[in-house]
Amino acid sequence: MTSPAAAFKQHARTLTRDLRHRHRIQTALGKYEVKRDEMKARFQDWEGARQAAAAIKSEAIHHLDRYLEEFAARLEARGAKVHWAPHAEAARQIILGICRDRGARTIVKSKAMTAEEIHLNDTLEQAGFAVVESDLGEFIVQLRGEPPYHIVFPAMHLTRGEIRELFARELGDAPSDSPEELTMVARRVLRRKYLEADVGITGANFAIAETGMISVTENEGNARLTAALPRTMITLVGIEKVLPRLADLALFLPLLATAGAGQLLSGYNTLYGGPRQPGEPDGPEEFHVVLLDNQRSTILADSEQRDALHCIRCGACLNVCPIFRHVGGQTYGTTYPGPIGAVITPHLRGLRAWQHLPFASSLCGACTEACPVKIDLHHHLLQHRRNARTQRPIWWEKLAFRLFVGVVNRPALWRLSLALGRLGQKVHGLVRGTRLDPAYAWTQTREMPRLAPQSFKQWWRQRSANRAGRDSAEGRGPVGP
Amino acid sequence: MKITLFVPCFVDALYPQVAIAVVRILERLGHTLEVAEDLNCCGQPAFNSGCWAEARPVAGRVLDRLRAAETVLVPSGSCGAMLRCFYPALFAGTPREAEARALAGRVFEFAEFLVDRLGVSDLGARFPHRVTYHDGCHSLREMHIQAAPRRLLAHVRDLELVEMKQVVCCGFGGTFAVKFPMISTAMGEVKLAEAQAAGAEYLVSCDSSCLMHVQGLIDRQGLRLKTIHLVEVLATS
16 A cells, blocks of 8 residues: 555646646636635735634634533533544444434435545445435535545536536436536435435534534535435534634634635525424424544644644635645545645644655745634644654654754865865766756756855955955055054 | 844855845945854754754854844845744744844844845846746745835836736745655746746846746746846846
């Protein structure tokens, strides 16, 4: 089996060379940036909004114990059942148990990255349940049998033509490649599924402690149908999703829509407060909320990187990340790609096997600048790098840097190495750009810079000497005792 | 004002003309410079590679040497960011943390130093070309330098400044460029395309490291675009 690092490099090599992919993603995300900036401009004070959001999230995660208990107590008071899942397997078993108890056959799901994180669909399908994704993008990637490309835009890597071909092949229905007609095809298929489904599974964007409510943001109305039609509703929530007060949504809903999709507000923002209450005409008869830890406590325990739990999964950091734009979401091989993925995956799945993600960054900081909840993303990558090398140093790298330190800290050795470098440069032409070239990683695509015949410091010393010589010749030397 | 010039290793070895231009400009403005001749590197390659234990002896020597310096000038946004923004992190929790923080307040990149500290924005330079300015990520997002270089370029005679559509990394990223050359190269190609789409003859920056990467691609691809450090533009007459 190839390691995650080898797989990442292999896929990155393919996609970075794929100019159609590059063009498609650059264009799509370029349009996103325009819309996002328009919406940012409609905030009185975008920076102030980020600051406030970060402060609220910080308050929430620093008192997670209190807010989660408050959330659970209020939700259960209305007849919901709250389950605490310390890890992925616990969450899978809880959900599997509910589906079995209900005697379910078909399950309809709306978009939930937490479900991707615990590989819920695989578990349910292996247990014999039919699971249908109801978000259009997720529906498309499910038909293709692949993970989402992006946490907000799961099928953004596909063209209309590719989606048409997929629908023709898998659904036997694709009148044209117009987005409206393709959407209608998906809608016809999905409407039947909502009615058939015994269980609806959703994710959550926010969990409101004050009122014990789940807040779900979407643009298609599919999450509403997923929640409202089946007799049983299950919501899988990461514990970091808690917000203290209902009023906090006044800030977080527009912030999420703006940063995530360049919208002032998303199409549908719905609050769920429990199962159908006496006298209510609709809603699920049973409502389960599964609170998922799955290493989030580990992040909470890391005082440097705790703010990674601020994340509202808006995807803004992916959208602006040049690495993400070139390698694409699936290359990461993780649930969460892009900068936030490079920060949290080492916590979720282990630094040793996933340290290549923090290293696969130019540390440009575009992510940190874009993050609406002010996660110090690119500096966390530096900390991961330090932690990775502290835990398991690479002997040759350590040696190389020690040699480098020895040279740069000794001016005479530095001068000697420049002289040797100038010699080496003369013979480098023989192997340049070939596999024998020690600098192949650079020279495969780029020319090497040339060492100057005279370094700055040589110039400076020579000039100082000349001046001193001239000064003493003209009798203007420093006045002696 | 006593100015100490810290010339980073790659500027010393590859781009001496950048540091020479700094000397000429400041001397023309009547300042006396001291060059930290025995300093070569800020330690960033080791630091960014996670080898903080190897970076500390280099950075420690910089702290020693610059302890008495009143104003430290670094003609590279990236190395400037290392001294100003990352030394405090590198020495956090060690006995030298306070020293690192104290140095941070005395470190300046060249363009911000000219504009913000010396109040100079017109050096009488003339550069009859269409140029675009590349924000090095460390200059822009660590040192928060954005207006100063543009203000300096705005005062250069016969120079036409055109902006690129996207503010985006050139893909260098230090050892990233050789650890992930395929991604780094693709990023550089986007940068080139942006500069060409803007119709620029020259890509100007405060970071020779970004320019080294972009120029390497230009040379390999045989493009007509050229790169030049801001200081070299300012030293023209």
